[in-house]
Amino acid sequence: MQPMTEFDPAPLIPRNARILDSRRVTAKERHFRLALEAPLGHRPGQFVMLSLPGVGEAPISISCGPGDEREVELVIRACGSLTHALHQRQAGDVVGLRGPFGNGFDLQDFEQRDTVIVAGGLGLAPLRSLIEPLAARPRRYGHVTLISGCRTPADELYRDKLRAWAQLPHVDVIRLVNDTAHQPWDGEVGLVTAPIPRLDLEIPNTLAVLCGPPVMYKFVIMALAARGMQNEQIYVDLERRMRCGIGKCGHCQINQVYCCRSGPVFRFDEVATLPEALT
Amino acid sequence: MKPKIAFFDMASCEGCQLAILDCEDIFLHILDLVEIVEFREALSETAPRFDIAFVEGSIHREMDAERLRSIRARCDWLVSLGACAYNGNVQARSNALAPGENMLRVYGPEAYHRTQTDPHYWPLWAHSRVRPLSQVVAVDYHLRGCPVDREEFLQLLKRRIAGALPRVAAQAVCVECKRAGNECVFEHGDTCLGPVTWAGCNAVCIGGGYRCDGCRGLLPGANLAAHRELLREHGLSEAEIDNRYRLFCAEEVAEATA
Amino acid sequence: MTSFLANEQALEDWLRRQAERHEVYWPQRMGKASYAFQRLRRRSPLRLDRLDDAPASKPFRASACVVPPGRLLAPMQELLYRFEPDDDGGYRFIPCLDPTERLIAGIRPCDLKAIHLMDAVNAEGVPDAHYLTRRAHTTLIASNCLQPCDAHCFCEAAGSLDWREGADVFLTPQADGQQLVECLTPRGEALCADAGFSPCDAPEERRQSAEAHRPQPFGRQFDAPLVKVMAAVDETWDSPVWDKHVERCFSCGTCNLVCPTCYCFDMRDDLDIEHPGCGSRSRCADGCMLPEFAEVAGGHNFRATPAARQRHRVKRKLAYLPTQFADGSFCVGCGRCGHQCTVDIDIFDIANDLAAASEAPHAADD
Numbered sequence: 001m002q003p004m005t006e007f008d009p010a011p012l013i014p015r016n017a018r019i020l021d022s023r024r025v026t027a028k029e030r031h032f033r034l035a036l037e038a039p040l041g042h043r044p045g046q047f048v049m050l051s052l053p054g055v056g057e058a059p060i061s062i063s064c065g066p067g068d069e070r071e072v073e074l075v076i077r078a079c080g081s082l083t084h085a086l087h088q089r090q091a092g093d094v095v096g097l098r099g100p101f102g103n104g105f106d107l108q109d110f111e112q113r114d115t116v117i118v119a120g121g122l123g124l125a126p127l128r129s130l131i132e133p134l135a136a137r138p139r140r141y142g143h144v145t146l147i148s149g150c151r152t153p154a155d156e157l158y159r160d161k162l163r164a165w166a167q168l169p170h171v172d173v174i175r176l177v178n179d180t181a182h183q184p185w186d187g188e189v190g191l192v193t194a195p196i197p198r199l200d201l202e203i204p205n206t207l208a209v210l211c212g213p214p215v216m217y218k219f220v221i222m223a224l225a226a227r228g229m230q231n232e233q234i235y236v237d238l239e240r241r242m243r244c245g246i247g248k249c250g251h252c253q254i255n256q257v258y259c260c261r262s263g264p265v266f267r268f269d270e271v272a273t274l275p276e277a278l279t
Numbered sequence: 280m281k282p283k284i285a286f287f288d289m290a291s292c293e294g295c296q297l298a299i300l301d302c303e304d305i306f307l308h309i310l311d312l313v314e315i316v317e318f319r320e321a322l323s324e325t326a327p328r329f330d331i332a333f334v335e336g337s338i339h340r341e342m343d344a345e346r347l348r349s350i351r352a353r354c355d356w357l358v359s360l361g362a363c364a365y366n367g368n369v370q371a372r373s374n375a376l377a378p379g380e381n382m383l384r385v386y387g388p389e390a391y392h393r394t395q396t397d398p399h400y401w402p403l404w405a406h407s408r409v410r411p412l413s414q415v416v417a418v419d420y421h422l423r424g425c426p427v428d429r430e431e432f433l434q435l436l437k438r439r440i441a442g443a444l445p446r447v448a449a450q451a452v453c454v455e456c457k458r459a460g461n462e463c464v465f466e467h468g469d470t471c472l473g474p475v476t477w478a479g480c481n482a483v484c485i486g487g488g489y490r491c492d493g494c495r496g497l498l499p500g501a502n503l504a505a506h507r508e509l510l511r512e513h514g515l516s517e518a519e520i521d522n523r524y525r526l527f528c529a530e531e532v533a534e535a536t537a
Numbered sequence: 538m539t540s541f542l543a544n545e546q547a548l549e550d551w552l553r554r555q556a557e558r559h560e561v562y563w564p565q566r567m568g569k570a571s572y573a574f575q576r577l578r579r580r581s582p583l584r585l586d587r588l589d590d591a592p593a594s595k596p597f598r599a600s601a602c603v604v605p606p607g608r609l610l611a612p613m614q615e616l617l618y619r620f621e622p623d624d625d626g627g628y629r630f631i632p633c634l635d636p637t638e639r640l641i642a643g644i645r646p647c648d649l650k651a652i653h654l655m656d657a658v659n660a661e662g663v664p665d666a667h668y669l670t671r672r673a674h675t676t677l678i679a680s681n682c683l684q685p686c687d688a689h690c691f692c693e694a695a696g697s698l699d700w701r702e703g704a705d706v707f708l709t710p711q712a713d714g715q716q717l718v719e720c721l722t723p724r725g726e727a728l729c730a731d732a733g734f735s736p737c738d739a740p741e742e743r744r745q746s747a748e749a750h751r752p753q754p755f756g757r758q759f760d761a762p763l764v765k766v767m768a769a770v771d772e773t774w775d776s777p778v779w780d781k782h783v784e785r786c787f788s789c790g791t792c793n794l795v796c797p798t799c800y801c802f803d804m805r806d807d808l809d810i811e812h813p814g815c816g817s818r819s820r821c822a823d824g825c826m827l828p829e830f831a832e833v834a835g836g837h838n839f840r841a842t843p844a845a846r847q848r849h850r851v852k853r854k855l856a857y858l859p860t861q862f863a864d865g866s867f868c869v870g871c872g873r874c875g876h877q878c879t880v881d882i883d884i885f886d887i888a889n890d891l892a893a894a895s896e897a898p899h900a901a902d903d
Contacts, residue, residue: 006673007666009632013618016627053620053628054808054816055443058834079834085443094627096620214837241833243804246663250801250825253849254839256857261662275774276839276849308810437808448803450827453789457877458613458822460604462568463791465879474787474879500828505785509880 014096043104044129045265051096056082059242065132075125101245114143120212138170149192152181196223211237231269282330285317289336295361298426335360338410351416362425371529425494456482464490475501497531541718541734563642572602601686605797622814634670642678647692647869650700651797679704685756693755695870761892769895771856783843785880792874793824
């Protein structure tokens, strides 16, 4: 039946990925580990298109560091029909996966540099793919300061990881919530911008990386700029609702830039002049 | 286990249930997916509980509201089936009139006077207000249209069984009309409610040579001021425009312009 | 390349012969005042009826169709793949590519340029196999425009009136009622080889002398040169012009869906009811004027207002894509968006207003 053709449709066709485990991490988010037919070969900050055949497809950030395992880790928030349905899938079930897509982070940029990572809410999921390699090789990548904020203690992702990273000598972790909501909490209370003025940074040799809800970027960038950080030193990981992942469908366009292809990671000077980038 | 589904009707023509029975070519496949436990149009059985209730019709009397609450209590998931259930449909036009005047218009002076004197005489149209289901109970999903679109019903069943919901884009009928390659109704001299009406019908009326009268309800955020002006430019009087809107969207237009 | 002269009857006969071997599409009347590219069925009668006001209903005379011919290459709804259960609890995904041999006749230069631009868009970066497969199996027969199609046409102003690239065969009506048939590609040569047309020399002169009879100016003209219009669109961000032109906008997406260079899409999954576990994914034409187009999970909308969406649409046509592809304006001046818009919002007027505003001395944008 398959017609002969000289063009490869593969970028739009999913591959099978089997759920190895799925565990609840917050009220709305579950962490998935998927087994792949072949290693993903991804860079930190890239994303995949995850689908339930017959139901739909959504862009999901890759949450694990690069490696050659035939596995990928994703954090999926139930916020729509597809993601709710994904939450009901169990170990052994098969989902569809395309990608990886996007540019991601170039780890070479981080060599011999200190890094401030600011993660808001679900933004920690994609940034973990960067934190893992940075934290694993201190002599190559320098000091890491991670500011991780979320709404309430119950919304915190990767609590075990955050605590484990905090134990490393070259990693500082500042955990914040907007509101303790009467829950036990051993971190700080406030917005992710709050710690920035007091950080002990060697600004010229420091990079900053941001990912979080749309409202967060502008204020974090203002706080970093107040510390003397230039746009070229700031990386933003932007969220858009990609449909195709290959720069065609138009949904993720930020002015003239296709977020799925030129992003979702941008050095801020590349998008600082794009009025649609942050709002 | 197959989900149990049930159908109910309130004030309606039951045309939506007929539209679903129109799936007869694939009805056996549907029965592979679900078990129909109550369906007056097709079955005599009734059931104490079910997973999905499809309710057609609008609510006119308190006894209908009570019945709806009891259906709600017996199901996990309640779907409004068609325009009457979703927004009151043509019946809701009567909400623009005082109940007494309504009564007079529909049943005549004799009946009107009898309601004043005979406490047991209370015909259907002497209600105080036509309500869509959502004004009485929580509704989980709306199947819009007069009648509902069979394909949309099937999509909902298939998705629901897969643990998801169909995505209902908040788009005007024009989207589907252009995708279908139709000639615009305004191009051939008629007027159309397509620009302010929820899509989902694949512009079936326009494709069939008619126009859109808005049976799927007013699109949220519709630019009604511009649409009214457009209809005026095409020769409709204010009264004719009001009539066109009230045909299927009486409640919503009243709300949007309040 | 070879050229011929043919009378209209010979061309009709030739196209009908093609329809015995390929799917042949040409503009046919639809509704009361419109045209559509429709399939010429082998036994179906020729429907070349004329509209009283438009002597352009023959397939080799161009007609403005509601849906552009490029949609035969990128259908409004298109199956991308089917899937079925495999033996291991997973799925077998089966791509759906369409290598049907097609021939499209009656393409106007503006639409021809649009197809050329869509070829570039779909070949660039990650190539789109579904489009390119259709395109590789499609023959294009374009027709020169000697009259503007309707009052909305501004193809000359948009720089696409004289576009020929991409056509396999290019037709130009001659004063004597014949058609000049120019074969522009080997595929066009092969198609015309056994057509029985009369060979002709000096096609260039014949075409130019026909074009000399075009009205001057040809269709609507911008108040400023195209480059200035495009520069104004590129440079304008905050402007009352965007708001002015959306007061009556329904955000219905018509302007996107009839545009020959709009190619955005959405994806949909479907499950077969007859075959449990089987289903398909398709894509359908989408538009950046639709309210939910730039919405992300959680509900934030990056272009929440009609004005922001209008700005994006106009900038895509006249600034963003022209910069990326260096092939001139992506608005080809076909006039469809303005014609089909029920409230007369016209990219021509928007562009003109932006150019005028940027010329004005107080134009201090950003």
